Each structure stands twice: as structure tokens, then as C-alpha cells.
Amino acid sequence: MQPLIDYARSFRQQTAARPEEFARLAEGQAPQALFITCSDSRVIPSLITGARPGELFELRTAGNIVPPYDPEQPTGEAATIEYAVEILGVTDVVVCGHSHCGAVGALVRGDDLTAVPAVRDWLTHAAPRADGTTADGDPAIAEAVQSHVLAQILRLRSYPYLARRLDAGQVRLHAWFYEIHTGTVLAHRPPADTFVAL
Numbered sequence: 001m002q003p004l005i006d007y008a009r010s011f012r013q014q015t016a017a018r019p020e021e022f023a024r025l026a027e028g029q030a031p032q033a034l035f036i037t038c039s040d041s042r043v044i045p046s047l048i049t050g051a052r053p054g055e056l057f058e059l060r061t062a063g064n065i066v067p068p069y070d071p072e073q074p075t076g077e078a079a080t081i082e083y084a085v086e087i088l089g090v091t092d093v094v095v096c097g098h099s100h101c102g103a104v105g106a107l108v109r110g111d112d113l114t115a116v117p118a119v120r121d122w123l124t125h126a127a128p129r130a131d132g133t134t135a136d137g138d139p140a141i142a143e144a145v146q147s148h149v150l151a152q153i154l155r156l157r158s159y160p161y162l163a164r165r166l167d168a169g170q171v172r173l174h175a176w177f178y179e180i181h182t183g184t185v186l187a188h189r190p191p192a193d194t195f196v197a198l
């Protein structure tokens with residue numbers, strides 16, 4: 001932890017080198033996109049996209065899960081999505097899964113999650129079938145993550161305010177898959193229904 005503290009302590013010196021850029025941030029934010037991805041420490045949205053401060057609104061959850069729309073059950077995830085779309089007016093929403101995902105891997109393997117009940121219950125929102133027949137190999141998990149990402153995209157379409165904007169062509173959805181071992185970003189291409197490198 002100490003290296004992180006040391007860096008944070010000296011970060012102010014970096015802002016001093018770019019005073020106008022940082023001062024502008026105090027005036028408000030107009031991010032280009034809402035970027036929904038896993039909490040995994042190896043996935044860094046600003047690193048992948050080159051986003052500067054103020055350009056990317058992020059939602060990070062275990063397994064990049066979008067919970068089902070339920071106005072009776074407010075969640076932090078729903079609040080983040082609503083704010084990004086209704087208040088900030090983002091025009092693009094990315095759901096980015098990743099290789100070697102522990103959350104989706106646990107589902108694919110059918111891991112015993114009784115020691116982490118919050119994780120177990122959260123993952124019931126995910127899509128992959130935990131039939132226990134899939135091998136541990138990453139290709140299998142990659143395939144599961146990709147279908148899982150598409151399921152979250154479908155779920156986003158069920159959020160009424162997003163559905164309205166999608167119908168009006170005001171918002172676009174992007175399904176991405178990030179390979180943490182190669183740095184390759186793949187995107188889902190509907191015509192072929194497959195993920196290909198961006």
C-alpha cells in the first residue's frame with residue numbers, strides 16, 4: 001500500500017504542472033461514455049481507452065453485472081446508470097468483460113461460494129450457466145464472458161429511459177471484451193454475432 005500512498009502524496013505536483021486542465025474539471029463533467037466493467041484490478045478503463053479525467057463515467061461491479069431493472073429496489077448500479085444517461089447525457093454505453101474473470105470463471109466452474117454469500121447472491125444476476133461441465137481453460141471462460149457481456153447489454157435495453165434513447169438513436173451500446181494478457185480489445189459485431197478486434 002505504501003507505494004500507492006507515496007504516489008497519491010505527490011499527485012498534486014502533477015496537477016500543478018497542468019493547472020488549466022485540472023481547473024477546468026471543477027466546472028463540471030461531460031463524459032463521452034459510461035463504461036461498465038469488472039472491479040478486477042487488471043482492467044483499467046482509462047488505460048485501455050486513453051480517456052483523460054472527465055471523459056469516462058465508470059461503473060465497476062464484480063463480473064461487470066448490470067442488475068435487472070427494478071424501480072422498487074434501488075441499487076448503486078441503477079443510480080450510476082441513471083445519472084450517466086439522464087443527467088450527464090452520455091451518448092455511448094460500453095459493457096466490457098475481460099479474460100481470466102474470476103466472477104464469471106466461478107460461475108462457469110460452479111465454484112462453491114458459500115464462504116462469500118454476497119458474491120454468490122450477486123452472481124445470480126449473471127448469465128452463464130453453471131453446469132459444471134466446462135473445463136478450466138481460459139478459452140471456455142472467454143466464451144462465457146462474451147455471452148455474459150451480451151446478456152448485460154440486453155439487460156440495459158430493459159431500462160426504460162435507455163430503451164427510449166436507443167429507439168430514438170440517441171444512445172449506442174457497445175459490447176467489449178478485453179484480453180488482459182495481450183491488451184487486445186474485441187467488440188461484438190452484430191452482423192456476424194461475433195467478437196472481433198477493434
Ligand code: ZN
Pocket residue numbers: 038039040062063064098100101102103104
Ligand atoms: Zn472480472
